[in-house]
Structures are given as structure tokens and as C-alpha cells.
Amino acid sequence: MNKYMLYLNSKRCIGCHGCEVHCKTNKRLPEGPLLCEISHEPLKMVGGVPKTEFQFRSCYHCEEPYCVPVCPTGAMQKRADGIVFVEQEKCIGCMACVGACPWGVPQHNPATGKVVKCDYCLDRVDAGLKPACVTRCTTHALKFVTLTEL
């Protein structure tokens, strides 16, 4: 059972792309890999105002991840609390997981030659903190939800 979830209050999100950079700087990622993404549909007229809302996407931390079984070294793992993460020491950069994930979520990190993906900032979560993207979200639109709370 997944314990956590990232939830975006799209009414509050202003599409400033802060979360994308918060995530990258927290993981010291170079140009290239992007572990979460803010996107929007084209603007549409709603009651005389051209409108759209923003969506946030990172890894889905699938109940049955496609990326885990294909990993030849066991670097890609799913924890008991549902977090799917790459153990950097074990990753050999074969990119098998990238091909297996239907959404192309795992990314190549040119700085290490290994794979990097959203891991819900597990080091922070384990230290009792919120993920980087949530902590620094410009408008506090992004929430880290513990599912039992729902």
C-alpha cells in the first residue's frame, strides 16, 4: 500500500515552475534531467475569461511498478511505504527502467551516468521533513499527503 502522495491544489498553483527547480537543486542535478513537471492545457474561455489550470506530474510510485522488475541489479526498488527509488550505488546506468516505464519517468543523469527519479525525497521524509518541491512551493499549492489522513 502506498503511504504517500503528492497532491497539487491547482486552484492555488500559479505555474511558476519553482517546484521543478527546487527538486533539481535539492538533488544537485545538472541541466537535463527533470524529475517533476508542471504543465497546462491550452487556454479556454470560461465565463468570459481565458482560463487554464496547472497539473503537476512526477513519478506515480506505481502499486506494481514496471521499472522495478526490469532492473538487472536490483537498484530500482519499492519500499514498504510505497516509495519507488533507485539505490545509486547499485545502478549501472543501463536505462532498462527508462524503457520499461510507460511514462518515461526515470531519467539519465549526465553528471553520474546513472538513473535518477523522483523518490519523494525519501531522505527528507525519513528525517521528518517534507519533500523539497513541497517545502519551497511558492504558493504552498503542493502538498505531501500521508494517505491515512484522507
Added chain:
Amino acid sequence: MTTRSVWSMCGMCTVRCPIRVETEGDEVTWIEGNPHLLEGALCAKGSAGMALLKDEERPLSPMIRKGGRGAGRWERVSWYAALDYVADKLNAIIKEHGPESIMMSCRGGPFMDLIKAFCHAVGSPNFSNHDSACGRNVHHASLSVYGLGRKDFVYDLKKCKHLILFGRNILASLRPAEVNQVMDMLDAGGTMTYVDVRQTLTGIKADRFFLVTPGTDYALALGMIHEVIKQGVYDQEFIDRYVADFDKLVAFVEPYTADWAAKECGVKADRIKEFVTEIGSQRPKVVFHPGWMLSRYRDSFYASRALHILNVLMGNVEVEGGQIFAKGAGDCGVKGIRSLDAQVPKPTAKRADGVGWKYQHFDKGPGLFHLFYDAMLTGEPYPLKALICMRHDPFTCFPDPQAQKEALDKLDLLVSVDTHYSEFGWYSDVILPESTFLERDSIIATQKGPKPRFIKRNKAIAPMHDTKSLYEIIKQLADRLGVGQYFPGSSIEELWAWQLEPTGFSLKDFDAKGFISLTDKPVMFDRNHLDGKFKTPSGKIEMVSGKLTEAGLESLKPYESPEKPPKGHFRLVFGRSPVHAHSHTVNNPLLYELMPENTLWINKRQAARLGVNDGDLVDVGVCGCSGTIKAHLTEFIHPEAVYMAHGFGRQVPLQSRAYHAGMADQKLMKGMLQEMDPAGGGLNLCECFVTVRRSAKNPKRMVEL
């Protein structure tokens, strides 16, 4: 390795958010908004400060020009050599032409005291900043109505019921604290009305959107004033008490009916009328934002003035959910911090930009930068010989860099103090590299508001390269120029202690939260006793400004329709994206990745007429000057206008990412350097008309092998 936590202030844009930084050894590992003020919130640019630190495409040591100006041949030198060079030149200039021939400018903001003090200590009155290409119209409009500057009020957006924005793209030109107030207000059921020539990040959150004909903001504001008076939804009591010449306003707006405004602006009259009815039921918690960057149209000063007047009609002064007097230390019963500038004798020479003598109605503070170019060219009232720009890039901020260069060629010394390569820096004689905000301390500043505070920037790590803080640079130059006595102490810690001494606080008081709060509860004046608070000649809120009248200028200026774009032309408008702080960040690796170039927004129907498809390259031109940029087609921009984000099209070769990426609007503004609103002092930057053509550079074939 030990982890340290440092209170500081972001410096990626001029908002200067309070932040908390974590370091491990000499590495910055974490930046977040100060939890006590921002609950961690930080924007993309703030986070990308970590990439700025690591970026080596910024000046890493002092540089002195070798070849011709702008040729890009530099010699890296030591700080001793660079500062001696600058000081020797300045001393020679002072000897021959007097200290007033030196000019200094900056980006404005809370640390200006240091720069102003340096300029005045050297003996020159010619201190300036970028504001004539930004908020001067708003500031002067505020002075003409209240006798108070634009920063003498803060807006209680969180508690307001209706926020009206005229082209103020408040969620993209973002200030995190303010953005959160707006979102809280919307969450609580508040209303937002957005007026612009295009739809923006802000407008998509609005409840009402007026897509107006470019250049007609003043007409819409006049129509609203007319309708407010006609429907009788103004605060009669407040007006009786504090406003002078209300009857003149009433007579003046008589012809400017909602129906008239609707026609002029291209909106529906009924929508103006129902809007006014709505705000009538919400006042006084209604805020008309008077504008921020309002150096736009010929009548932007008057548009801003009309917005200030609408606030007065709402009676929103010093009420919750309205505009609140910005309180300082004195209002909390605390002595203010010591000012460096206040210790320096005021230079007696008159300002070379004419402000204070030729132009009596303008605020003397930073004067008007663009007017100095005239003085450079003519040598009147006296020759200017040196310009030091501190984190200010006039070539990006003002129109027509070529014309600026011609004027600057009359000067013997151009110095750029900056964290990145500015276009001005590239043309200058000496680049003095300032440390990034993570590597530098800044003087203590007062942040005014209902709950004022003292705050300062503390360096998180020692400079990674041979750079210095502005404090160190100014102190060491001042010593060399023989005016070091005006910068007390031998370190920033000693200066901080000196600044703080009269307040009764000590440096330790910053430790808990990174700032010193001067009050627990918001300080509010008694709204029934505001007499004496308005600093106009009459002491009242002036519908007819005594100062403007004295200068022979109108206060209630009859409306004139904007120029229509000539056949085949569009009006060029520009603005901001949330991921860049104008040109400052375009070369930042992480922000460049998010937005590597700007595009030209053009109305779909117009594009179809021109045979332009989305993503096509188009040539955008104006009399002999043109550039190429990708087209972005949208229904939601007025057909008369085209738009691009400001700050792109940079031409500093050492910025490999930003070099020639996208296009620069200001370079198309040929001959517009002196096009200023004579009443407001702001430049008319959106009075530029351009042609748009599908570019011949679009690929026609693709040969492989």
C-alpha cells in the same frame, strides 16, 4: 561535515526575499524562504541561486578593458590593481572637472543608503537608478495625489474583497509574500479583475478579464471613475474629510461615461457598469493596484493617477483589506537605524539630469537616469565624465542601446559592479565582480509595512572566486578617494553595530529569526485622524495637484486616443515570465533550461493574414533595425499588439547560453531614449511600432548525407 543554517536575503531578483540557507563545509545545500515570514516559499529563481554560485560564466575576478569599448578584450587583474585604476581615474576626473562629473546608479531597493552615501561622499549629487524605465510614473502619480511615494503604502491584499489589476501581472512578476496574499484572498472568496492587452498567468485566475485596446488604460479608468460617481458608490465621508477639489474631478469626468470608455477600450459598457456596482458593495475593501512597471504609454502617469483616485473614491486608505500606510521604526516607538547618507554633507552642485531645478515636480531621490544622456551629449549643465553602475544594466533597461553608447563615449570612465556580465559591463572600462548573494553580506535595511522590521543579508559561504561584496568595494574605493571616514568601522560587523546603535537592539537579536520585528501587532493609524499625514502642498489628498499646477502641468488631463499602429505595424509590448528576473537570469543554467528564449506573441488571425504558423521564425523590425524570433500564436492578445518577454537577445559572448538567444525589445526602440511623459518622468516604452514578417530563415529544405 557540519551543517550550518544561515539567515539571509535572496538576491536573484530585486524582491530580496528573506531566506534560510543551509551549508555543509563550503557547499550550499539548501535554500528556502524564511519559515517565519514565507513558510519556506521560494520561487524558481531563488532556488537557481545555487546554480548561479557554481556558474563560471560570470565575472570571477576584476577585469580592465584592453581593446576598444565593447571589443571584448579584457585583462584579469587583482583587486588592488583594479581599485587603484578606478580611484586614480576618478581622482583625475574630480581634479579636472569637479566631483559632480561623476554619476552613480543602482537598481534601487533597501540597500541604497550605501550607494547614495558613496555618491554624495565623493561630492556628486548625481545618484540615479533604473526607475525611469520602471515605476517612476506610479511613484510620481502617488506623490501628486497623496504627497506620499508609492512605497509609502502597502496593500493588504490578503483581506481585500476585490483586487483590480491594470496590466499588473502580479503572479508572474512575482513577489512570493504578495502572491500568497493574493492566493489567500482568492481562496477566501475574493474577486479579481484583470485588465490587459493579453491574457497572462495572473489573468487566468481572474473572475473578470477586460482585453483592452493597447494604450487605453486611462480611458477605462476614467470611465470607471465616472460610473462610480454616477452610481454614487464612493466614500462621501472620507472625501469630505480628506480630499480637495473633488468637485473638479466630478466636472472633469462628466464626458467620460462608461459607454464612451467601452467604445474607446473595445469592451462592453454593461460590464463596466456591473463591475462598478459590484465594487460599490465591496468597498472599502477594494484595491486598484496603481501599477508597478508603468513606463508604458504617453499617458501612463495619468492612468496611474486615475487608479490612485479610484482608491480614494473607495475610501480604502488605512483600512483592513485596503491600502495601509507603510510604518517605519518611529511608528513602533523605536529609533531607526543610522543612515550612512545622513552623515554626509549634501553636495551643492545641481543635478545634471535637471531634477530639482529644471524639473521641480519630480522626486529628487534618484532623479531620472535617461535625462543624464542629454547632459553627456551636450555637456550641459556641466560635463559628465564617469559612470559607475551597480547591478544595473542601462543597455537592457533603457531603449536604444546604440544611442546610449554614443552618449557614453563622451565619458572617460565606465565601471560596472555586478554579479553577472551585463551588456553595459561588456562595454565598460572596468568590471568589478560582486559576489553572489550567497557569498556576500549587505548592510542592515528597514522593511516598512504594518509590521516593520530590520533585516540583513549574511553570506552563507565565503566567495568561491575573486569577488567582493558591494560594501567591501565601496569601502575600499572610498578609502582610496579620501572619504573613508563616512564608512565607519573596518568590517561589515562593525558597520552593522554602528547602524544598529541608536535602536537599542544588538546583532544577537537577528539570530532567532533572521530579522528584528519592531512590533507584534500591525500598527494602524486612526483613520479619523489622518490629518497631517498627506504631504501635498494643501495637506489634503489632491485631485488637482498643487505641484503639477506650479510646474504648468495638468492634473486632470483630457483623454487623447492612442496612436493607431501604422498600416502593417503592431504595437510592441513586453513583460515578464515567472522564471526569469529580466536579463539577470537568462544565462543561469537551470533557468535557461526552463526558458531558453522568448517568443513573439501574435494574434492568431493576424498571423494567418501574414502566413505565419505557430513556431515559425519571424523578422520583427522597425526602421532598419530588426531581429528574428519564434512566433507564438494565441487568440488571447489584442490584434494591434505583439508581445515578448523582456531581457533576452543578449550579446555578451562569455554568456554561452544566453548569447543571441531570443530577442531584445529595447533594441527595437530606436530614437525613444528621451520619450518621456513630462508629468510622470517615466519612459513611453510601449509606444514602439514594429513590422512582423515570416522570416527567410525558416528552413525550406533539409539535406541529409
